[in-house]
Amino acid sequence: MFKDRIEAGKQLAERLTETLPQSAVVLALPRGGVPVAAEIARRHGLQLDLMLVRKVGLPAQRELAVAAIAGADGSELTVNEDVAAMAGLSQEEIRDLAEPERAELRRRRTVYLGDRKPVSLIGKTAILVDDGIATGATTRAAIAAARQAGAHQIILAVPVAPSEVLDRLRREVDKIVCLETPEPFHAVGAHFRDFPQVSDDEVTRTLAAFAPPA
Numbered sequence: 268m269f270k271d272r273i274e275a276g277k278q279l280a281e282r283l284t285e286t287l288p289q290s291a292v293v294l295a296l297p298r299g300g301v302p303v304a305a306e307i308a309r310r311h312g313l314q315l316d317l318m319l320v321r322k323v324g325l326p327a328q329r330e331l332a333v334a335a336i337a338g339a340d341g342s343e344l345t346v347n348e349d350v351a352a353m354a355g356l357s358q359e360e361i362r363d364l365a366e367p368e369r370a371e372l373r374r375r376r377t378v379y380l381g382d383r384k385p386v387s388l389i390g391k392t393a394i395l396v397d398d399g400i401a402t403g404a405t406t407r408a409a410i411a412a413a414r415q416a417g418a419h420q421i422i423l424a425v426p427v428a429p430s431e432v433l434d435r436l437r438r439e440v441d442k443i444v445c446l447e448t449p450e451p452f453h454a455v456g457a458h459f460r461d462f463p464q465v466s467d468d469e470v471t472r473t474l475a476a477f478a479p480p481a
């Protein structure tokens with residue numbers, strides 16, 4: 268049980284004790300991953316940026332991800348094939364479900380970053396950070412987007428996740444740092460004593476504190 272996202276971020280920062288290249292970029296999955304990622308970036312003196320990602324939920328069960336989109340324009344679509352088959356959804360239907368989420372992703376980019384350009388990942392180590400993983404759908408989309416953006420190495424850093432999901436993700440990243448893999452796994456928020464929703468204002472303030480000099 269973590270006190271809150273900040274404590275989890277500090278613990279992750281301590282676990283990332285290997286020498287990280289100063290060109291490494293910490294990429295937070297908003298919104299919950301931002302307070303966690305900020306502690307890692309602060310501890311290691313690294314750049315902090317966003318990996319914009321959105322879950323695409325089932326029409327009748329929005330919390331169950333049938334897919335996820337990532338990237339500045341949401342062009343990276345990753346489908347949860349098991350959920351899609353269970354729901355009987357075609358690829359075209361999933362793309363239609365993703366379209367409103369693309370609009371929200373673009374809105375968030377404008378709100379959080381304004382005209383600030385994304386940090387280049389070409390040839391760099393990308394440290395993807397979230398406050399936890401449940402199904403792994405959004406995480407897989409984020410990984411694919413980081414690869415597409417040119418990251419040379421990808422490290423996934425999260426406080427808590429199911430072990431079976433991490434096992435599947437290991438094939439897609441270079442390293443995973445996860446503090447807890449509880450069994451059975453119920454929900455990410457169940458492993459934090461204080462787990463409020465992270466606001467747009469908090470994300471904006473945090474990113475502003477790490478903004479490169481003009």
